[in-house]
Amino acid sequence: MIEVYKTKNIGFCFGVKRAIKMVLKEAEKGNEKIHTIGPIIHNPQMVEMLADKGIKPVTDIKDINDGIVVFRTHGIRKEEEEYIKRKGLKYIDATCPFVKKVRRYAIMLKKMGYKVVIVGEREHPEVKSVLSYLDNDGIVLQKPDKVDFRKIGVVSQTTLEKEYVLDIVKELLKEAKELRFFDTICDNTWIRKQEASRLAQEVDLMIIVGGKNSSNTTKLYEKVKRIQPRTYHIETDKDMEKDWFKDIKRVGITGGASTPDFLIDMVERQVKNF
Ligand code: SF4
Incomplete structure (x- = not known):
């Protein structure tokens, strides 16, 4: 059976955890529509899960006339903040500190x-x-x-x-x-890169889980790939191919700051099944 190793810092970083907690708390009240300007974090699967709970991204702020607006982790633009305040819309500022x-x-x-x-x-x-x-x-x-x-x-x-x-x-x-x-x-990004680089030297193959639209996940992938050429960037367990794991004994898994634990767990389970 394939041995699986994960980095210590895996799953959401502090800023993402905080933002998700804030919106979920609001969504649980179930009173109002919740909008984010653009995706709240750069992870399509998590954004989809939040959409099922009524937390939906909009591309144009002018489409929001009621409900609560969430400022995403990366921050919004000054003119957007001014517009929200001018219109008197309720908002949650989930920008990472x-x-x-x-x-x-x-x-x-x-x-x-x-x-x-x-x-x-x-x-x-x-x-x-x-x-x-x-x-x-x-x-x-x-x-x-x-x-x-x-x-x-x-x-x-x-x-x-x-x-x-x-x-x-x-x-x-x-x-x-x-x-x-x-x-x-942000130290978190640096720590993740250090841990992933160390792990990459000890395994035969590395899996980086995270949104293809996530800058920090992509950078993590690029760095790890330089150390371990057999490195793959995937969003979900479905992106993996059995062939990758032929003759592989030790697999390292890590993820970007916006990758939820449930995606990491699914990938881990699938790797062990190959
Ligand atoms: S990775 Fe980004 S969102 Fe996460 S704690 Fe660092 S700055 Fe904040």
Whole structure:
């Protein structure tokens, strides 16, 4: 039988657990419709499960006229928050406190006269959210590059690797006269990567469970794949193929911060069945 090993930090991270708990508590009251702007977390199966409980994502905030609006873990845009408040809609702010910290530092740096650089993925909702709270007066950098400002304040998307962020900071330092950098990377992401990298060296095959739309799961997969070439990124147990496990004795399983325990358990059961 295949031996299965899991990383210690698996299942929802603190921020996701907190957000899900908040919406489920509201849904249990059963009084009002609950909307999230975009998916509350980047995990399609969990979002589907929440939809069954009446918690549904909308793409356009203008479609919401009643009920309760949930601010998702990655944060919403400033104009969306203003719209919700202007309309007098009820809301639950489930933004992860670590994401809020990025925003807080960015706003503070702007007020202090720094040109704010957000290291991160331009299209990621967290980055879009932070930028919006700067009234779009900030620069997003995805790779080392020059910016034409001498007084620079840097924050980063929570799920990035420190070395990656520091490479960008080092490049900025070449031109800057003054630079302030707030390390806003979430420890949880880093710990997961360390644990998964260690496990990948001890097994014959690694399974990374999580949404294909989840940036932190994808990055986890890319990192682990560099260590263990037989690494697969799957969303559910149904994505696995029996052939992968031919002549395999030890399998490692881990997941992204937005992967629910029930998906991990299903994958574990299925692997043991192969
Ligand atoms: S990974 Fe970190 S920053 Fe992102 S939601 Fe989880 S706790 Fe918050």
